[in-house]
Amino acid sequence: MSRLLQWLFGRLPIGWLQLTHNRTRFAAALAGVAFANVLVFVQLGIMNSMATATLRPYGFFQADIMISAGDANAMSEGGNVARQWLLQAMADPEVEDGIGLFVGNVPWDRGDKDISLTTFGVDPARPAFLAPEIAGDLALLQVQDAALLDRLARGMSRDQAAGIRPQSPLSFETENRTISAYATFAGGGGFGGDGYMLVSDQTFLSLFPKRSSAAPDHILLRLRPGADVAATVGRLHKVISDPSLRIRSFADAGQEDLTYQQTRRPTGVIFGFGVLIGVLVGLVIVYQVLSTDVADHLREYATFKAMGYGPGFFLGVVFEEALVLGVLGFVPGLIVGTTILTVMARITTLPLAMTSSMAITVFLGTIVFSALSGAIATRRLAAADPADLF
Amino acid sequence: MDTEIIAAARGLNHWFGSGEARKQALFDVTLTLPRGSFTVLMGPSGSGKTTVLTLMGCLRAVQDGSVQLLGQELNGAAEAQLVTLRRRLGFIFQAHNLHESLTAQQNVMMGVQVQGAVSEALAAKAADHALGLVGLANRTTYLPANLSGGQKQRVAVARALVGNPALVLADEPTAALDKDSAADVVDLLKRMGAARGTTTLLVTHDNRILDRADRILTLEDGRIVKDESRPGAG
Numbered sequence: 001m002s003r004l005l006q007w008l009f010g011r012l013p014i015g016w017l018q019l020t021h022n023r024t025r026f027a028a029a030l031a032g033v034a035f036a037n038v039l040v041f042v043q044l045g046i047m048n049s050m051a052t053a054t055l056r057p058y059g060f061f062q063a064d065i066m067i068s069a070g071d072a073n074a075m076s077e078g079g080n081v082a083r084q085w086l087l088q089a090m091a092d093p094e095v096e097d098g099i100g101l102f103v104g105n106v107p108w109d110r111g112d113k114d115i116s117l118t119t120f121g122v123d124p125a126r127p128a129f130l131a132p133e134i135a136g137d138l139a140l141l142q143v144q145d146a147a148l149l150d151r152l153a154r155g156m157s158r159d160q161a162a163g164i165r166p167q168s169p170l171s172f173e174t175e176n177r178t179i180s181a182y183a184t185f186a187g188g189g190g191f192g193g194d195g196y197m198l199v200s201d202q203t204f205l206s207l208f209p210k211r212s213s214a215a216p217d218h219i220l221l222r223l224r225p226g227a228d229v230a231a232t233v234g235r236l237h238k239v240i241s242d243p244s245l246r247i248r249s250f251a252d253a254g255q256e257d258l259t260y261q262q263t264r265r266p267t268g269v270i271f272g273f274g275v276l277i278g279v280l281v282g283l284v285i286v287y288q289v290l291s292t293d294v295a296d297h298l299r300e301y302a303t304f305k306a307m308g309y310g311p312g313f314f315l316g317v318v319f320e321e322a323l324v325l326g327v328l329g330f331v332p333g334l335i336v337g338t339t340i341l342t343v344m345a346r347i348t349t350l351p352l353a354m355t356s357s358m359a360i361t362v363f364l365g366t367i368v369f370s371a372l373s374g375a376i377a378t379r380r381l382a383a384a385d386p387a388d389l390f
Numbered sequence: 391m392d393t394e395i396i397a398a399a400r401g402l403n404h405w406f407g408s409g410e411a412r413k414q415a416l417f418d419v420t421l422t423l424p425r426g427s428f429t430v431l432m433g434p435s436g437s438g439k440t441t442v443l444t445l446m447g448c449l450r451a452v453q454d455g456s457v458q459l460l461g462q463e464l465n466g467a468a469e470a471q472l473v474t475l476r477r478r479l480g481f482i483f484q485a486h487n488l489h490e491s492l493t494a495q496q497n498v499m500m501g502v503q504v505q506g507a508v509s510e511a512l513a514a515k516a517a518d519h520a521l522g523l524v525g526l527a528n529r530t531t532y533l534p535a536n537l538s539g540g541q542k543q544r545v546a547v548a549r550a551l552v553g554n555p556a557l558v559l560a561d562e563p564t565a566a567l568d569k570d571s572a573a574d575v576v577d578l579l580k581r582m583g584a585a586r587g588t589t590t591l592l593v594t595h596d597n598r599i600l601d602r603a604d605r606i607l608t609l610e611d612g613r614i615v616k617d618e619s620r621p622g623a624g
Binding site for chain 2: 006011012014017018020021297299300302303304305306307308309310386387
């Protein structure tokens with residue numbers, strides 16, 4: 001490390017020598033930086049899991065445009081859309097096909113507790129609207145009360161999920177009906193539900209007798225190959241006379257849902273503040289470590305200043321320290337952060353995981369914030385006459 | 391032939407504090423340091439010795455009066471100019487101020503590398519040579535914590551002289567040393583200075599080393615009250 005830093009900075013690696021001179025303090029400083037990393041990793045992990053959980057149901061479908069009620073901020077929230085608008089939209093020359101999407105929650109008695117399955121009702125004869133993993137099994141839903149079940153739903157054991165096949169369906173009672181799951185797909189528990197279930201629109205209406213086939217929750221449209229989604233959305237706004245409806249691309253719908261969850265739902269706001277506080281606490285720790293180090297070596301630095309070393313030299317030394325602390329503190333922070341997220345994911349079944357983008361963001365953030373903290377910590381040194389520092 | 395003046399102060403006044411607490415520390419101080427001279431600035435504590443030294447060494451901004459150092463005026467000089475000038479000086483402090491995490495060799499190398507692009511090997515060679523001159527050739531890899539007080543101060547002398555400075559400014563370099571070590575350090579400073587033509591201004595109130603000085607300036611209450619030349623001393 002010493003040689004590497006010497007090559008990197010073209011001088012004696014004073015920052016490294018200074019940090020490692022007192023091993024106990026160096027270990028404490030690394031622990032501080034690692035702790036700051038862990039804080040940010042955990043908060044970012046929770047924030048990311050919300051994004052993953054929010055966008056997951058959008059991954060079950062393949063569509064270009066989604067029409068929803070004006071108050072439908074999320075896929076499973078808001079009022080219904082009159083089916084007549086589906087027929088109206090189909091009149092657009094670029095719209096190839098469309099379906100109504102029904103969304104509701106059904107309880108599933110798992111013995112010790114009920115779990116909530118977010119249930120989608122779709123036309124089983126339109127596999128093009130489903131993700132390839134699901135589309136192959138969609139025909140199974142043509143049987144009344146048939147379902148495709150989320151094999152990653154909370155409370156679902158791996159063995160139980162593996163046993164679900166068309167020849168050996170898993171049947172359970174819900175909403176006074178016996179539902180039989182003939183196949184599975186990969187979903188998972190989120191913040192608003194414990195898992196997912198896919199049924200035909202007819203089965204859905206049997207489960208929710210108060211719902212009407214004339215009023216799905218959303219309308220999904222597929223456009224002809226090469227069609228301009230934005231232009232079609234613009235035309236549909238003119239054709240569909242109900243101005244309260246939200247007509248947007250399917251991708252935009254997912255992003256708007258995510259923004260709503262992160263900025264307007266209490267959990268999202270709390271998680272956002274968690275990340276902010278994690279970053280601030282991390283910043284304070286790194287600043288404290290570096291400013292204490294500068295203060296402890298003020299006399300030596302003043303001597304170097306008296307010898308003719310300029311502000312760039314001191315910044316270089318502190319940046320060197322920031323780099324060492326940032327890199328060496330990141331490794332244990334990454335290991336502990338990954339472990340905590342893994343344990344939390346196992347306990348909560350939320351999609352909590354360390355991602356490479358998280359690791360890179362936190363690493364670069366640590367280096368940048370460490371360098372900034374170092375620059376702030378050297379301000380007094382830069383401003384003072386050397387004689388005032390002895 | 392005129393003797394070259396390395397540093398000169400004229401009508402130097404200096405104050406500390408502000409408002410009601412503002413206190414004048416120096417009053418109209420004038421002095422010159424010719425090349426190769428070994429001048430001792432003495433006086434009681436609080437007389438302004440260190441203030442004179444720090445002003446002449448670009449370690450403090452000149453408030454009033456003139457300080458000419460190596461032909462350049464320090465009053466109103468830019469920070470960058472002061473930084474450049476400091477590289478041509480050698481400083482020795484009462485507390486050796488060696489960097490605790492650097493070996494003796496590395497501490498002395500800092501005095502070489504400040505000059506600019508010097509290879510590590512060359513800096514190490516120069517440092518070893520300087521440490522050899524102060525009798526520490528066998529202590530180059532020692533950290534300051536493993537050196538005695540006298541040895542640390544000798545490392546500081548080597549660090550101050552390794553860059554061949556035009557002027558060495560030493561502030562109470564013997565205050566923390568016993569009599570023999572103090573005499574060693576001052577003799578070393580004077581011998582190496584004479585060999586290289588270095589000018590030395592040494593601030594002290596240590597009477598044990600006065601016989602080494604070839605000029606003694608006495609400062610009292612911020613004024614030079616005595617200027618005694620002692621040719622052939624030491």
